[in-house]
Amino acid sequence: xxxxxxxxxxxxxxxxxxxxxxxxxxxxxxxxxxxxxxxxxxxxxxxxxxxxxxxxxxxxxxxxxxxxxxxxxxxxxxxxxxxxxxxxxxxxxxxxxxxxxxxxxxxxxxxxxxxxxxxxxxxxxxxxxxxxxxxxxxxxxxxxxxxxxxxxxxxxxxxxxxxxxxxxxxxxxxxxxxxxxxxxxxxxxxxxxxxxxxxxxxxxxxxxxxxxxxxxxxxxxxxxxxxxxxxxxxxxxxxxxxxxxxxxxxxxxxxxxxxxxxxxxxxxxxxxxxxxxxxxxxxxxxxxxxxxx
Amino acid sequence: xxxxxxxxxxxxxxxxxxxxxxxxxxxxxxxxxxxxxxxxxxxxxxxxxxxxxxxxxxxxxxxxxxxxxxxxxxxxxxxxxxxxxxxxxxxxxxxxxxxxxxxxxxxxxxxxxxxxxxxxxxxxxxxxxxxxxxxxxxxxxxxxxxxxxxxxxxxxxxxxxxxxxxxxxxxxxxxxxxxxxxxxxxxxxxxxxxxxxxxxxxxxxxxxxxxxxxxxxxxxxxxxxxxxxxxxx
Ligand SMILES: Nc1ncnc2c1ncn2[C@@H]1O[C@H](COP(=O)(O)OP(=O)(O)O)[C@@H](O)[C@H]1O
Ligand SMILES: [Mg+2]
Numbered sequence: 001x002x003x004x005x006x007x008x009x010x011x012x013x014x015x016x017x018x019x020x021x022x023x024x025x026x027x028x029x030x031x032x033x034x035x036x037x038x039x040x041x042x043x044x045x046x047x048x049x050x051x052x053x054x055x056x057x058x059x060x061x062x063x064x065x066x067x068x069x070x071x072x073x074x075x076x077x078x079x080x081x082x083x084x085x086x087x088x089x090x091x092x093x094x095x096x097x098x099x100x101x102x103x104x105x106x107x108x109x110x111x112x113x114x115x116x117x118x119x120x121x122x123x124x125x126x127x128x129x130x131x132x133x134x135x136x137x138x139x140x141x142x143x144x145x146x147x148x149x150x151x152x153x154x155x156x157x158x159x160x161x162x163x164x165x166x167x168x169x170x171x172x173x174x175x176x177x178x179x180x181x182x183x184x185x186x187x188x189x190x191x192x193x194x195x196x197x198x199x200x201x202x203x204x205x206x207x208x209x210x211x212x213x214x215x216x217x218x219x220x221x222x223x224x225x226x227x228x229x230x231x232x233x234x235x236x237x238x239x240x241x242x243x244x245x246x247x248x249x250x251x252x253x254x255x256x257x258x259x260x261x262x263x264x265x266x267x268x269x270x271x272x273x274x275x276x277x278x279x280x281x282x283x284x285x286x287x288x289x290x291x292x293x
Numbered sequence: 294x295x296x297x298x299x300x301x302x303x304x305x306x307x308x309x310x311x312x313x314x315x316x317x318x319x320x321x322x323x324x325x326x327x328x329x330x331x332x333x334x335x336x337x338x339x340x341x342x343x344x345x346x347x348x349x350x351x352x353x354x355x356x357x358x359x360x361x362x363x364x365x366x367x368x369x370x371x372x373x374x375x376x377x378x379x380x381x382x383x384x385x386x387x388x389x390x391x392x393x394x395x396x397x398x399x400x401x402x403x404x405x406x407x408x409x410x411x412x413x414x415x416x417x418x419x420x421x422x423x424x425x426x427x428x429x430x431x432x433x434x435x436x437x438x439x440x441x442x443x444x445x446x447x448x449x450x451x452x453x454x455x456x457x458x459x460x461x462x463x464x465x466x467x468x469x470x471x472x473x474x475x476x477x478x479x480x481x482x483x484x485x486x487x488x489x490x491x492x493x494x495x496x497x498x499x500x501x502x503x504x505x506x507x508x509x510x511x512x513x514x515x516x517x518x519x520x521x522x523x524x525x526x
Contacts, residue, residue, distance in 0.1 A: 163403045166396050170389040176351060177387060181443065182375035182404035 007135040009256040010249070015141035015210070017248025018148035022203030023221055024228040025155065025240050026196030032172045032235025034089055034189050036096040040080060041225070042218030043107030044073035044197040048204025049213045050111060053120045062125035066205045073201020074194045081193040086186060104218065111215045119212035144206045151199055152241050159237070168192060172235055227270045232280055239282030300327040302451050302481055303348070303379070308357035310340075310347050317343050319505045320357070325451065330473065330482040332492045335502035336526055341485045342384055344502070345453045349381035350374040361451070375404070380444040384455035384485075386436045390429025394420060397428050397439055398446070405447025413445040416472045434465035438472075445476065452476075454484045458491060470495060493520050501525035
């Protein structure tokens with residue numbers, strides 16, 4: 001492989017990592033904090049992509065598209081969390097999984113109803129190429145990665161520097177004891193959920209110009225999002241980031257070497273890691289789901 | 294039952310609680326008066342923790358009612374019960390291990406808007422030297438001290454402690470005993486204990502629980518001193 005291929009692959013991998021992180025972090029938070037497997041994150045991701053499509057097509061502004069994507073995804077998140085998920089947090093995991101999966105399916109149905117089945121293209125927000133060691137690469141792909149890093153830093157600051165964040169970290173360890181102090185953990189759940197769904201919407205909008213936006217785009221992503229959180233360790237934001245970084249490169253490099261590898265390699269990496277460390281790279285210890293002690 | 298029931302802070306009557314189909318509390322009635330230090334004794338599995346967790350709002354009751362300061366609290370969420378000044382310190386001594394001692398206390402302050410740590414840290418001055426330590430690295434005794442200190446933020450009127458001295462060295466048990474007496478001067482306590490000599494020393498009144506029922510209430514000073522509650526276990 002020559003330098004050109006290497007660098008192109010690296011940059012493609014970084015953009016993939018960015019998208020993986022943005023769509024997976026909500027699943028990781030949902031598991032760590034609310035102890036649910038929220039498959040319906042992919043609805044926010046898909047809605048985000050479609051909002052980008054609709055707004056960019058009608059106004060020509062990608063920035064507006066992003067804002068609309070985040071706003072709509074967050075709004076959907078509020079509705080789903082307060083009207084539905086809040087009622088099922090205390091149920092067993094299988095039950096909440098069926099519920100969130102149903103929301104995912106209903107979401108796909110609504111998307112088909114609004115936008116139809118045909119895939120939609122989203123105009124690229126920028127054609128700028130920049131040079132990395134003589135090799136020209138699309139700036140937009142690097143920007144996606146930069147946004148993901150900023151989101152990561154934002155979440156870390158929230159968790160480590162604010163009292164709300166400390167309550168969230170405490171809640172990840174033991175939600176009952178947080179309540180015992182007199183803190184309304186449900187309010188914290190809602191806030192975190194809205195942040196997570198907004199981020200998933202952002203991921204969808206950012207990825208939209210690089211793919212064809214379709215009602216089933218969440219399916220493909222669901223699989224990779226799950227691999228990302230399992231490899232990183234459920235509940236660990238840092239783990240999700242590290243795992244997204246690894247998987248992005250694995251997918252890009254795999255695809256460069258032999259196209260089908262882009263889809264197979266992530267599974268192989270996940271299985272290898274899980275064999276050695278079942279809780280994933282940065283599995284969080286908590287009181288739920290066999291993570292005890 | 295006891296004649297003078299004025300100043301009743303907590304009144305639990307005919308409480309029945311089940312885990313799915315397994316019934317574990319069979320019509321439990323207890324009360325705690327303002328200023329008292331009431332101790333609940335009973336063997337493992339008697340249902341003591343279940344009673345406390347139900348009062349604190351973590352478990353939904355089957356039948357009966359729980360009245361705190363004249364109001365029914367049995368439909369409230371656990372955080373609402375805590376906000377009303379009824380705190381529960383669980384049996385497992387679980388602090389937020391990933392946070393420092395300081396951050397643990399900050400959470401207690403955030404929950405209660407009570408930022409006067411000095412007032413609560415007087416009972417365990419040692420904690421002041423451990424503020425920057427990860428709570429996960431504290432010893433069992435230090436964890437218990439931190440949990441009590443956190444619970445006292447917001448000046449709760451009633452604190453339920455679930456086997457606070459379990460597994461602690463004798464010296465620490467003595468320290469806690471002294472703290473209980475000190476805290477009890479301004480806070481009502483309802484404590485689960487398996488340490489009977491300690492119970493005899495600190496209790497104003499003792500409930501004995503067996504197989505999900507209150508089987509005895511020991512009120513006379515001398516009876517408590519002589520640990521007559523032991524024979525009901
Ligand atoms: N979460 C639970 N699910 C089912 N049964 C439980 C649960 N917690 C406690 N029990 C049962 O309820 C009974 C009372 O337990 P507990 O209240 O913890 O007693 P104690 O605190 O007096 O040791 C025991 O038989 C125990 O096995
Ligand atoms: Mg117990």
